[in-house]
Amino acid sequence: MTAILKFLAEEFNQTANPAYLGTKRDRLIRELTGNPDPYKQKKQLSNQKALEVLPLAQSIVSKETSPELRFRKACLSAIVGNIMEFDLPDNPFKFSDLEMLIQQAESDLAVDDISKIFDIAKNAESVLYLTDNAGEVALDTLLVQELKNLGLHVTVAVKDGPILNDALLEDAKAVGLDKVADRVMSSGSDFVGLFPEQCSEEFLELYRSVDFVVAKGM
Structure with missing residues (x-):
């Protein structure tokens, strides 16, 4: 704790970047504890619980008859994936719960550009999909699949x-993203957010070359 407080005292100021501080803090915690991945068990549980919910989300997306409506429901499912607490052991989800969350997500959108995104996607050839947390990546498979259905080459x-x-x-791989996307790759960085100077040149070349980017996280 002393080392972390010392780090914050030295690094924190009014212009400090929260993502930079968070990354440095997390690296320090791993070093001090000797634990290379403190969230590993939480991530594994999140993936497991999300995979249990995935068939429910798939049915919500697949029951739509038009590509645009399926795309919309896949986007909303990906949004809901960001707010679900998958890592709570005693938190079962029912179909009605998921439908309610998707409806709520749709009504709560301060800016709804899903139709614009669909228009961009159907006229594009390639997309880079930046993931966020474990667990929610299971629901990302739905949106990746819809992007594939539109004929895009999708790199996650x-x-x-x-x-x-x-x-x-x-x-x-645990949630099957590698089986849906054309390619799954590393950004070359462990930084919170996206710091180009921390990413690999391979990633940056792709980032600059694709038609558009879906940035859920990074």
Whole structure:
């Protein structure tokens, strides 16, 4: 605790970047505890619980008859994935709960550009999908699949190393993202957020070359 307080005292100021501080703090915690991935068990539980919910979300998306409505429901499912507490052991989800959360997410959108995103996607050829947390990546498979259905080449990017509960390559594989996307790759960075100077050149080349980016996290 002393080391963390010392770090914050030295680094924190009015212009400090929260993502930078969070990354440095997490690295310090891993170093002090000797634990290379403090959130590993939480991430595994999140993936497991999210996979239990996934068939319910799939049925909500697939019952729509038009590509645009399926895309919309997949987007909303991905949004809901960001707010669900998958890592709570005694937190079962029912179909009605998921439908309610999706409806609520739709009504709560301060800015609803899903139709604009659909128009961009159907006229594009390639997309880079930046993931956020473990668990929610299971519901990301639905949106990745809809992007694929529109004919896009989809590359999914995950963190290169453990940081908080952000998804790693092992999490993407655990929920089957590697079977849906054309490619799953690392950003080359373990930073919270996206710091180009911390990313690999391979990632940056792709980032600059795709038609558009879906940035859920990073």
